[in-house]
Amino acid sequence: MIKITVDDNEIETEENISILQACLNNGIYIPNLCYMSDMKEPPGACRLCFVEVEGFSQPVPSCIIKVKEGMIIKTDTEQVKKLQRTAFELLLSVHNVDCKNCPANGKCELQRIAKFLHFGLKLKKLDAIERDVKSDDSHPYLEYHPDKCVLCGKCVFVCQRKNGRPLLAFAGRGLDTIISFFGSDEDAKGLCKNCSLCVDICPVGAITKKLTVAA
Ligand code: FES
Known part of the structure; x- marks a missing residue:
């Protein structure tokens, strides 16, 4: 086990796991959509899981960077929140927000992240992008x-x-x-x-x- 500091609190964590996993294991939520703990190479695609790490000049995706002894991490700075909100709004701009008629309503990860970021599910800076995509019912089940x-x-x-x-x-x-x-x-x-x-x-x-x- 090693010690790291997250948002001014020292925590113990396993070695050789991502910052995101270490935080989640310790009850510290960081928004994430594309990460699973048993992925050997997380794709780092959703860009929601940014954190600041002392020694890095820019925020980093916490699913990609592994913990190290003595690491000092901040999950809730202005810069982190700004990046997370921007990534979230980009996702929303191509998402058909129709919660009332969606089977995921109430357990949707976008709803959880919106609540966490105090963002809501309405676009603020971006316009919705119409995509020419159709539902696919070609599969038997x-x-x-x-x-x-x-x-x-x-x-x-x-x-x-x-x-x-x-x-x-x-x-x-x-x-x-x-x-x-x-x-x-x-x-x-x-x-x-x-x-x-x-x-x-x-x-x-x-x-x-x-x-x-x-x-
Ligand atoms: S969880 Fe998607 S980029 Fe890290």
Whole structure:
């Protein structure tokens, strides 16, 4: 175990884990969407988990940087909050905010982060970006709603971990990036029939189970 200081409090933590994991293990929340503790190489994609670390000239993504003995970390400075709010607003600008009609309402990670950042779910500085994306119901058991997806990649990760190969993948580029189902229909029928890992891990309700499954 090593000692680090977070927001002026000394805590003990395992070595060789990320700052984010050390903080979460000690009950210190840092907004995050794309991190899972067993990812060997976290993608660092959502840009929500910034913290300041003494000795670094700029805030750093806490899911990427590992703890070191004596590290001094600040999770709630003005600069950190500004970066987190900016990253959050960018996510919201491509998110169809329709909580009342969303299956994730009440357990959505965006709602939790909005509350934490005192930001709300309405855009402040940016305009909403209309994306030319349509829901995908081509899978026998699942539906995908790209206008809700935050592209965290957790669905791809858990599917790969379970099956040794993912049946979902990122497709497209830039603002047109989506998650796409692939693999044969037989794959989907065999591997997905009794599995809902991707649905359960999705932080925002972008992947849902079909209510009616075709025979
Ligand atoms: S949790 Fe660190 S960048 Fe997403």
